[in-house]
Amino acid sequence: MDPELSFLETEMNRGFLQVLVLVLLERKGYGYGMIKHLEKIGYAVEENTLYPLLRRLEKNGWIKSEWDVSGDRPKKFYAVTDRGRTVREQALAMWAEQAEILNTMKEADRDA
Amino acid sequence: MHESLEKYLKEISHYLAVKQGADEILAEIKSHILEKAERESGAVTEESLNKIIGSYGRPRDVAAKYMEGQEIISPTFKKHLFRYTALLYAVHFILTIVAVYFRTSIIAMPLFIIPKMPVLVALNYLLMALIYDFGLVALVLYLVTQKKWDVRLPWPGISAGRRGESGLARPKIALLGVRIAFFFLLLFLLVKYHTIFFYNVNFHAPESMLNPASSVFFSIMLIAAYACHTIAYWVRFLFNSAWVRLVENTVILLILWVIWNSPIRPEYKSVPGVDLRLIGGLFVVFFIILAVMGILRSLVRVAREMSLP
Numbered sequence: 001m002d003p004e005l006s007f008l009e010t011e012m013n014r015g016f017l018q019v020l021v022l023v024l025l026e027r028k029g030y031g032y033g034m035i036k037h038l039e040k041i042g043y044a045v046e047e048n049t050l051y052p053l054l055r056r057l058e059k060n061g062w063i064k065s066e067w068d069v070s071g072d073r074p075k076k077f078y079a080v081t082d083r084g085r086t087v088r089e090q091a092l093a094m095w096a097e098q099a100e101i102l103n104t105m106k107e108a109d110r111d112a
Numbered sequence: 113m114h115e116s117l118e119k120y121l122k123e124i125s126h127y128l129a130v131k132q133g134a135d136e137i138l139a140e141i142k143s144h145i146l147e148k149a150e151r152e153s154g155a156v157t158e159e160s161l162n163k164i165i166g167s168y169g170r171p172r173d174v175a176a177k178y179m180e181g182q183e184i185i186s187p188t189f190k191k192h193l194f195r196y197t198a199l200l201y202a203v204h205f206i207l208t209i210v211a212v213y214f215r216t217s218i219i220a221m222p223l224f225i226i227p228k229m230p231v232l233v234a235l236n237y238l239l240m241a242l243i244y245d246f247g248l249v250a251l252v253l254y255l256v257t258q259k260k261w262d263v264r265l266p267w268p269g270i271s272a273g274r275r276g277e278s279g280l281a282r283p284k285i286a287l288l289g290v291r292i293a294f295f296f297l298l299l300f301l302l303v304k305y306h307t308i309f310f311y312n313v314n315f316h317a318p319e320s321m322l323n324p325a326s327s328v329f330f331s332i333m334l335i336a337a338y339a340c341h342t343i344a345y346w347v348r349f350l351f352n353s354a355w356v357r358l359v360e361n362t363v364i365l366l367i368l369w370v371i372w373n374s375p376i377r378p379e380y381k382s383v384p385g386v387d388l389r390l391i392g393g394l395f396v397v398f399f400i401i402l403a404v405m406g407i408l409r410s411l412v413r414v415a416r417e418m419s420l421p
Contacts, residue, residue, distance in 0.1 A: 051144070076143070
């Protein structure tokens with residue numbers, strides 16, 4: 001891929017992945033499980049991108065975590081908080097607004 | 113106990129500079145790698161672990177992802193870092209020259225501690241001073257960044273940059289020609305008359321202002337300084353950088369230093385009503401000031417070059 005396009009993709013993914021995680025964590029999940037789930041729906045994310053992101057979201061208070069030590073090995077489960085839900089709704093509204101602006105511009109270009 | 117995994121985690125921990133939760137981060141990475149190895153290779157073996165570790169990323173890169181947005185010094189202070197260092201070093205440089213010349217020490221805590229020292233030690237000291245000044249400025253900018261102090265750092269409006277990125281004008285071929293011609297003229301005079309310090313303009317019977325030994329020595333030194341200036345001008349056609357001017361002025365200053373401290377004492381021609389000794393001394397001091405000013409300007413321009421992306 002063109003390095004400039006790759007950089008753009010990384011920049012776009014940065015915000016997108018945050019919203020995606022907030023949507024995904026409406027149901028409790030842990031890192032490896034989330035990566036596999038996202039893979040199934042066609043979105044590949046690297047583990048060394050996801051885990052630091054989860055940490056940042058938790059630091060913001062948008063998600064919370066707890067260790068489950070009942071299985072063979074301990075796993076850290078995450079879930080969205082009320083604050084995270086509010087942020088998610090605001091982010092989705094922003095996203096819809098941006099998409100509308102793009103569509104309006106595209107239509108204007110087509111008509112011109 | 114999985115040796116490669118423990119080693120990998122230890123490496124990440126080496127680079128991981130987070131205030132809290134480092135153990136938790138490492139535990140999560142460990143849990144992830146073990147689960148991935150088991151699910152994708154059927155069993156946790158050294159071989160399967162090595163494969164997963166290889167794809168997880170270099171320990172330094174993994175740790176860096178957890179520290180995004182935690183710059184040691186804000187990128188907005190990059191130009192301040194270099195220009196402040198240059199200004200501080202310029203003052204340090206001048207004070208060092210003063211201290212060496214007057215054979216004294218200058219102490220202004222915590223900025224300068226310049227001991228009494230000979231010239232050779234001073235050259236070494238100036239290198240150490242540069243590192244110290246850089247560290248001191250970095251420390252201040254580090255504190256401003258980390259404490260998130262809302263201060264507007266002053267930005268000295270020095271005129272570097274008006275004529276290009278570093279402020280250096282483009283060299284001109286005609287001026288290079290003039291410089292080379294003048295250099296050869298000086299060389300010709302030295303070879304033919306053994307001096308460039310003429311008392312009269314009668315080339316059939318020229319008289320030097322100085323005694324023969326010092327006349328030859330000082331002529332050679334001044335021609336060397338001029339040669340340095342001419343060579344630097346020529347180099348700027350290939351590499352028009354403030355570094356060239358900095359090296360040029362530093363070498364010229366060293367030559368002037370040698371002249372000033374030369375064991376060959378000049379004997380001036382006796383002229384009624386004119387103190388040639390004073391004029392000669394002022395002549396050298398004038399060029400020393402020019403060289404020091406040149407170094408200061410070059411330092412500011414070098415700082416500007418280094419702070420440009």
